Amino acid sequence: MHLAVGMIFLSQTVVGILGNFFLLYHSLFLYHTKSKLRCIDLILKHMFIANSLLLLTKGLPQTMVAFGWKHSFNDFVCKLILYVERVGRGVSICTICLLSVFQSILISPMNSCWKDLKIKAPKYIGLCICFFWFQHMAVNSIFPLHLLYVSGNLHSRNITKKREMGYCSLVDQGTILGSVYLALVTFPETTFSVLMVFSSGSMTFTLYRHKQRVRHIHKTNVFSGSAESRATKSIVLLVGTFLSFYSMSSIFMICIALFPEVNWWLMCISDIISVCFPTISPFLVMNQDASTYNLCFFWLRNTHFFIRSK
Template identity: 30%
Template sequence: MLSLKNVYYFQAGIGILANAFLLLFHIYTINQNHRTKPSDVTTCHLAFVHIVMLLTTLDILSADIFKSLNAPNDLTCKALFYLSRVMRGLSICTTCLLSIIQVITISPSTFYLSRFKNQLTKYIIRAFFCVWSLNLSSNSNMIIYTVAHSNITNLLNINKYCSLPSMKPIIMSIFFTLAVSQNVFFVAGMLISSVYMVIFLSSHQKRSRYLHSMKVLPRTSPTTRATQTVLLLVSFFVIMYCLDIIISSSSAILEKYDPVVLDVQRLVCNVYATVSPLVFISSDKRIAAILQNMIYMTPILKSR
C-alpha cells in the first residue's frame, strides 16, 4: 500500500513539473511570436488542464489547502471531486481538439475543413469556451450529490474523503448516459482524426520511398513530426481511457471502496497527464535546441 502511494505521488510530481515546464515554454513562445499557432495555444491549454487535474487528485495536498481556508468538509469534497471531473473531461476534449487541429493543418485546400485553416486560432478560442461550458454544466450534478464521509450506510465511497449517496435508477441512468455520450463523441472524434492522419502518413511514406528511389534523401517535415506526435498521444490516450473504464466499471459494479483499487485507478487515470508533456517536450525541436544551448553554455560559464 505504502509503495503504491509513493509511486502515485512520484508520478504526480513528475507530471506536474513536466506540464509546468511545457506551459511556461508555450506561454513564452506565444508572447515572442507575432503569429500564434493554434497547436501552441491548444498544447498550452492541455498542460494547464493536466496540472490542475494532477493537483486535485492529490488528496492530502488538496485537503490541506481547503483546511487552511477553513472550508467545511462537504464543500471540500464537492469542490475537489467536481474540479477533478471537469479537468478530466477537458483533457478528453482538448486532446480531441488537438487531433482535429492537426487534421486541418495537414489537409489540402480541397478538403472541407481547410477553409478554417486561416482563422483557426479564432475558432479554437471559441471551441475552448464551448468545451469549458460543456464540462462545467455536465458535471454540475457532482456539486449536488457529493458529500463527505459519514455514518450513513447507503453511501458509495468515491475516494478517501468523499462519497455519493444512492440515487434513483432513473437519475443515475440520465447522468450516466450524458457522461458516456459526451466521452464517446470526443473519443470518436479522436479516432476519426487518427484514421485521417494514418492515411496522410501512409501517403507521405510512399512519397518518401519514391524520392529515395530517385536518389533524393527525404527529410521529415515539421508537419509530419507534429502529426506523428499527435497520433501517438491519441493512441495512448484511447488505450489508457479504455483501461480506466474497465477498472472504474468493476468498482462501480462491486459498489465497494478499496484503497488499492482506487490508487491503481488513479495511476492509470494520470498516466496520460504525466506522459503527454514528456512526449511534447521530446518531440519539439525548439525545446531540444534550448536544452542543447543550455548544456553548451554551462561549461563556458563555469570556465569564466
Template identity: 30%
Template structure:
C-alpha cells in the same frame, strides 16, 4: 499501501513539474515567438494536466483547504468537481488537438482544407464552448459527493481518503454513467477517425515521395513529426481511457470501490497527463533550441563575470 501512495505522489509530482515546464515554454513561445496553431491548444492542455494530477492526489488539495475555515463537505465537493471537470477537459482538448492537426496537414484539394482558416478563426470560441460545457456537465454530480462519514451505516462509497459518494437511485446512477460515457465515446471516436485519416495521409504522402524519388527527406519534416507525436498521444490516451473506463464503470455500477483498485485507477488516470509533456518535449526541437540558447547565454555571462 504506503509504497503505492509514494508511487502516486511521485507520479503526481513528476507530472506537475513537467507540465509546468511545458506550460512556461508555450507561454514563452506564444508571447515572444511566432507560435504554431497547435501551441495554444497544447498550452491549455498542459495547464489542465497540472490541475488534474494535483487534484488526483487528494491529500495535497486537502492540506491547502485545511488552512481555510471551510466545511469538510464543501472541500470534498470542490475537490471532486475540479477533478471531474479537468478529466473532461483533458478528453475534449486532446480531441481538439487531433482534429486541428488532421485539418492542418490536409492538402488543398481535400474537403477539410476549407476548414483550416475557420478553425484558427473560431479557436477561442471552441475553447469557451469546451470549458462552459464541462463546467456545466459535471455540476450535477457534485450533489452526490461529500465528506466521508461511515460506509457501513450510510452506504457511502469512499473514493478518496476524506470523501465519498452518497447513495443514489440505480436509474440516476446509470443515467449519469450513460451521459458521461456517451460524451467520452463520441470524442474517442472522433479522435480515432482523425488519427486514421492522418495515418492514411502520411502513408500516401510517403508513397508519393518514394515514387517521385524525393531527396529532401520529407519524413523528417516538422509537420510529419508533429502529426506522429499527436498520433502517439491519441493512441496512448485511448488505451489509458479504456482501462480507466472499465475500472470506474464497474465501481459505479456495483457501488463498490476497493482501496487497491482505487489506487490503480488513480495511477492509470495520471499516466497520460504525466507522459504527454515528456513526449511533447522530446519531439519539439524548439525546446532543445531554447534550452541551448539559454545555456549559451548563461555560460557567456559566467565567463564574463
C-alpha cells in the same frame, strides 16, 4: 504497501506537474516573445492546464491518503476537489480530440473534402476551447446536486449507495439527475474518443500515402523530417497513448461502479492509471518538439552552472 502506493502517486504528481508547468511556461514565453501562438500551441496550453488540474485533484489527495492523512477533508473540500477533477478530465479529453481533428484537417490534401475547413478552422479554435471549459463547468455544476461527498461519518437518511474514494466517501442519492449527468458525461467522452480514432487513422493514412508518392524522389525524408510531419507523428503518439490509458481507466471505473464494495487495490490501480497520461503527456510533446527539448536542456544546464558557481 500504503507507503509504496503513496510514493507512486507522489512521483506521478511531482513529475507531471513539473512537466506540464514547464511546457505551459514555454507557451507563455513564446507568446510574449513572438506575440503569437500557433493554433496547436494554444490547444496544447489548455491541455496542460487541464492535466495539471487533474494531477492536483487526483494525485495529491491520494498521496495524502496513502501517507495517513485520510480525514483531512470536509464536505466542501471534497466536493470542490471532485468538481475540479471532473472539469479537468473533461477538458483534457476535449482538447486532445480538438488537437487530433485540427491536425488531421491541417495536413489533408487541398483536393479533399476538408479544403474549406483548412482556412476556417484556425479562426474557431479559441471559441471551441472556451466552449469546452464552459460546457464542463456547467455540466459538472449539477454533480453535487445528486451526489453527496463526505469525509467522515455519514448521517444521511436517503443513502442508497456508498463508495469510499480514499479521501472522501461518495453517496448516491438515487435521483434522476444521476442518470442525466451520466449521459451528459459518457456520451461526449465516447464521441470524442471515436473522433480521435478516426482522425488519427486519417493522419496516419495521409502520411503513408504521401510517403508512397515521394518514394521515387532521392531525398525521401523531405516530408518525414518536416515540421508538419513531426507534429502529426507527435499528435498520433499522444492520442494513441491517451486512448490506451483512457480505455484501461474506463474499464476499471465500470468495475468500480458496478461493484461498490470493491477491493482497495482495484481503486488504487484505477487512480494510478487515470493520472498516467497527464504525467507523461508533456514529455511526449517535449520529445517531438526540438525547440522545447533544447530549451529544457538549456534551462537545466544554466541551473546546474548556477548551483556550481554558488
